[in-house]
Amino acid sequence: MRQRQQMVQLEQRRPEPPQRPVLQVVKASTVAAAPARVTIRRAQLTDVEQMYRLLDGYARQGLLLPRRIQDVYRNVREFVVAVDENDAVVGCGGLRVYTPVLAEVVALAVDERCHGKGVGRQIIDTLLADARSFDLVRVFAMTLQPVFFEKMGFATTNVALFPEKIAIDCSGCAKRATCQEITMVLDL
Numbered sequence: 001m002r003q004r005q006q007m008v009q010l011e012q013r014r015p016e017p018p019q020r021p022v023l024q025v026v027k028a029s030t031v032a033a034a035p036a037r038v039t040i041r042r043a044q045l046t047d048v049e050q051m052y053r054l055l056d057g058y059a060r061q062g063l064l065l066p067r068r069i070q071d072v073y074r075n076v077r078e079f080v081v082a083v084d085e086n087d088a089v090v091g092c093g094g095l096r097v098y099t100p101v102l103a104e105v106v107a108l109a110v111d112e113r114c115h116g117k118g119v120g121r122q123i124i125d126t127l128l129a130d131a132r133s134f135d136l137v138r139v140f141a142m143t144l145q146p147v148f149f150e151k152m153g154f155a156t157t158n159v160a161l162f163p164e165k166i167a168i169d170c171s172g173c174a175k176r177a178t179c180q181e182i183t184m185v186l187d188l
Contacts, residue, residue, distance in 0.1 A: 034113045035084030040126045043079035043092065048072050050089035051081065054109045063144055064109060078106065080126050082119045090114050093123040095130050098164040101137040108141070124152050132188055139188065140165075142181040154184035161185070 043051065052069045059066040075094060082091030093108040105127055110120045131139050140162060141149055150156075159165065162183070170179070 034117050035088075035090060037085050038082045038090060038114065038117070038119050038122070040080055040082050040122050043076050043081045045073070045076060047079075047081050047083075047089050047092075048076055051076075051079065051092045054089060054092060054111060055107055058109050064107065067107070080123060080130075082110070082114070082123055091119045091123055093120075093127055095127040095139075097134065097136070098162075100135075102162070102164060103131050103134070103136050103139050104162075104165060105139060105141040108143075120148060121152065128186070128188070137188055138185060140183060140185040142183055144181060146182045146184055149184040149186075152186070154186045157183050157185040159183040 048069065052067075052072045055064055055067060055072065058064040075096075078094035078096055079092050080094075081089045084090050089111075091108075091110040091114060094106040095103050096106045097103045105124065108120060108123060110123070128139060140157070141154065142159070142165075143149055146154075146156060159170070
């Protein structure tokens with residue numbers, strides 16, 4: 001009986017008029033604004049998930065080769081990251097050493113908010129400084145963005161000049177037969 005009285009009381013209540021939605025104006029510059037400050041530092045294990053999300057976003061667009069998060073963890077020591085003032089990863093890149101004289105720039109990715117802000121250049125400059133500190137003679141990159149690397153002093157070349165790369169990475173790559181990446185090289 002008590003339950004029935006409660007239902008009757010609920011039915012007798014008048015519904016409240018719907019409230020009008022409140023329109024909030026958000027400036028576009030605050031939604032996709034580039035960070036005020038970016039710092040380049042060695043990648044840490046705590047960066048890997050953010051690095052993976054950034055790399056995976058480009059892989060889904062076909063701009064980078066896909067990789068598993070386990071591969072990013074395994075190779076984290078090769079990487080530097082660009083971080084914003086909140087220590088969030090906004091860019092990354094790695095230097096993979098093949099021989100005492102040869103290395104490759106790998107997995108260069110920059111958050112779209114930071115495109116054109118010099119973040120990619122800072123990452124490459126840091127990786128090239130590492131290469132010089134190892135007394136490497138030559139650094140190459142496989143890329144779909146050759147103009148960027150040309151601005152950094154790299155020149156177009158043939159991947160066949162790097163049998164180490166072909167043997168270790170290209171031979172097992174799913175895109176080997178349809179590879180569209182352009183090989184760029186810089187002599188240090």
